[in-house]
Amino acid sequence: MRALSVRGARQRCDPCREWFDRPMTQRIEDHAIIGDCHTAALVDRSGTIDWACLPRFDSPSTFAALLGDEHDGHWTLRPTDQDATAVRRYDEDTLVLTTIWTTATGVVEVTDFMPVGAHRASIVRRVRGLRGEVEVRQAIRIRFDYARALPWVRQVGDDDGPALVATAGPGSVIVTGIRFHADDHRHVATRTVHDGDVLDTVLTWYPSHREPPEPVDVDDALASTRRWWRDWAGSARVDGRYADATRRSLLFLRAMTHAETGGVVAAATTSLPEDPGGERNWDYRYVWLRDASLALASMIAHGYRDEAKHWRGWLLRAIAGDPADVQIMYGIAGERELPEWELDHLAGYADSKPVRVGNGAYTQYQGDVFGEVLAALHDARELGVEENADSWALQRALLGYVEEHWKEPDNGIWEMRGPRRDFTHSRAMVWAAFDRGVAAVEEFGLEGPADRWRQLRDAVRAEIDEHGWNAERGSFRQHYDTDEVDASLLVLPQIGFCRADDPRMLGTVAAIEQDLRVGDDGLVLRYRTTSGFDGLSGSEHPFLACSFWLVEQYAASGRIEDAEKLMDVLVGYANDVGMLSEEIDVATGHHIGNTPQALSHLTLVSAADAIARARGAAAGHRTRTPQHDGSTHSWTGEGGRAGVPA
Known part of the structure; x- marks a missing residue:
């Protein structure tokens, strides 16, 4: 398929693919929805969440790169190997998205979902090593209020329970599971995942005037979310x-x-x-x-x-x-x-x-x-x-x-x-x-x-x-x-x-x-x-x-x-x-x-x-x-x- 015709600085010409090859400018059809029946997020083929409004569908965005660029908020998780290939699917009869990344050194599985029935809007990203070893990089840029609010971000917890807290106005998010480091108004983390390793990262929204919620139990949340969707789909004629x-x-x-x-x-x-x-x-x-x-x-x-x-x-x-x-x-x-x-x-x-x-x-x-x-x-x-x-x-x-x-x-x-x-x-x-x-x-x-x-x-x-x-x-x-x-x-x-x-x-x-x-x-x-x-x-x-x-x-x-x-x-x-x-x-x-x-x-x-x-x-x-x-x-x-x- 040919790329969309776009204007201005993002104008592209054949045979170059500078606009669509950039991770932050994916095509509309490159996206998959994950949701908790309160709100939703869009994940593109490059492993980037470039649209999410928390905690409701019509809330101001937390990630809005879909309507701009990476500076407007995104969360990218993918192998550092730029030649990595990905195949994705939903787990049967669910909105749990599974992506298999294959690199020259190994294979990892990324599972993206939003827990259903939770008290807070959360986005869970689980990486599991399937074969060999794969270096995986995360980059997160949190921008509240349709990217108009640059949040105050601070590191909390310790090496056993690292967390990143971002606050601006009425909303906060806490990101748990991995220690990030600051890099030009974004936060990045790189880990090597071996066969059998499991790495969970969870972003949870909460009102900024309250204390951060307890961490999500990812195993329980994943099992209950899969069960909920399958029970619902199973009743369809x-x-x-x-x-x-x-x-x-x-x-x-x-x-x-x-x-x-x-x-x-x-x-x-x-x-x-x-x-x-x-x-x-x-x-x-x-x-x-x-x-x-x-x-x-x-x-x-x-x-x-x-x-x-x-x-x-x-x-x-x-x-x-x-x-x-x-x-x-x-x-x-x-x-x-x-x-x-x-x-x-x-x-x-x-x-x-x-x-x-x-x-x-x-x-x-x-x-x-x-x-x-x-x-x-x-x-x-x-x-x-x-x-x-x-x-x-x-x-x-x-x-x-x-x-x-x-x-x-x-x-x-x-x-x-x-x-x-x-x-x-x-x-x-x-x-x-x-x-x-x-x-x-x-x-x-x-x-x-x-x-x-x-x-x-x-x-x-x-x-x-x-x-x-x-x-x-x-x-x-x-x-x-x-x-x-x-x-x-x-x-x-x-x-x-x-x-x-x-x-x-x-x-x-x-x-x-x-x-x-x-x-x-x-x-x-x-x-x-x-x-x-x-x-x-x-x-x-x-x-x-x-x-x-x-x-x-x-x-x-x-x-x-x-x-x-x-x-x-x-x-x-x-x-x-x-x-x-x-x-x-x-x-x-x-x-x-x-x-x-x-x-x-x-x-x-x-x-x-x-x-x-x-x-x-x-x-x-x-x-x-x-x-x-x-x-x-x-x-x-x-x-x-x-x-x-x-």
């Missing part, structure tokens, strides 16, 4: 051709679900660019109602009832109050203020500025989120999550708000920063909101004005049929004032608005194939940015979630071979440990955008389920594999359900 990719995606989704609050962050990173060198750089360390709702659907589809209950609790707390105040996204604990600001001192990944913290889109109105939320809560009911008076009262209040405001234009699923529009996808999700309200009354015996909701559902459908349909082209349109198409239209069959083989849907797919598929592999853009109506300069690359939606559409409409062909391409873009970012540069194969991207992984799960469902149907097998929205219903596509298949 996964089969079919793409079972491995599905299981790994579910693990990533669980890793991005906060253990205490239940909030599912959209990604572990901020400001990894959609257009390297451009301005399309956003902070994704928050909980989008849409993404979290779809993640819930993926969990429900594979039997995770506890996660469904946990997420519903987060949702009900976050949106409690006046429905008029519902936002498209919240903080991990339901925080409502997510002001967007820029970190001018960070160069940005591939010199992509600005680097942003917060996300100004939280103030936008996106009408589709009401449908996403109500569909997800309906899925939870179908799974058997018991409804209570408070949760249904809140859903009724949301529906009451939608009744009053459903005709208002919005910013759409893609958070357009231009003027509001009447987006067809948003209106279809409003249709879904009323549809699920009717189903709650008719199928679950809950109280509500089902007749009124049914009338409104039919009115929304009539409006879409009149204004969201482009008869001349034979396709649905992106919004009512354009003839452009949008990949979000692929969701219409998934929510039951129409059948996948409806002629209108087939015409829409043909238009999407013509306008939005790019590259030899035919990956899908969200929409054409050339019109400029999204309020941003520059362009973007194919959006993985949209391509997975096309897979699902192919499978559901009988194009199974096309579905599997595209699915194979998409799964093939995952990196060596199965991670996907937001987009793919089809010219180079490089990952683009924040990573790991929850929306990419949850749509992978849904696409894999759709193929398994289609293969089962083709073989004459009945299946109750949930649809994208978690429903086992077969849809009439005309405003109601045909009933549950036997």
